[in-house]
Amino acid sequence: MTEQRYLPDADDVTAFEATVEEATEAFVVLDGTYFYPEGGGQPADHGVLEWDGGRADVVEVRTNHGDVRHYVENREGDLPDPGDAVEGHVDEERRRDHRRMHTAQHVVSRVVLDDYGAETAGNQIHADRSRIDFEPADFSGEDVRAVERKANEAIESDLVVTKAERPRDEVEERVDEGRSLLDLIPDHVDPLRVVEIDGFDYCPCGGTHVDSLGDVGRVRITNRESKGEDTERIEFVLEPAE
């Protein structure tokens, strides 16, 4: 069982110490980690694990029945043993890009829900570009420009972003209809990790996020396409704030 230490609000930590629970040629399990495991439309963190007499690159991170497996390549030295101490170093640039992208996704999803009543049916974040699928939606070019403009207005307001674990019943009461696929989260998951953009958005989410909206930069929507009868896909990139 690995403690996911970036929860509830430590998305800025990229260097840490932990203890090995299991080590194989393919992966290392620690008692706790700050590496983000792939999920929720966000790719895994990458980075390095170091221990006395060895090191390895972390190239993929996945959860497996409560464990977080750090998949390793380019190992130097012998495998560590259970009980050994390791130092973890998360690739800071990749982490920062994913944080900015994921918070931008929440902002765009909120704008579209408020102005067009469309839910976020899916999303995929990358370090350099991201996409969101909305339904039911049928956007014009003018709609897309309006979404971009309103998202950037929100970002410029530089609202505080907090992450915290909340009792499930509070989340069910506070989250807006259409802002969360709460039904898909098993009932036993309680508390839930919530990402809140002060006075703007409240959404259960396990991803890594910026601490302040101004850190996102500027959203530029690069593409819109229809994905079926009432689904619209928007793609965006981030640019530095002007």
Ligand SMILES: [Zn+2]
């Ligand atoms: Zn999210």
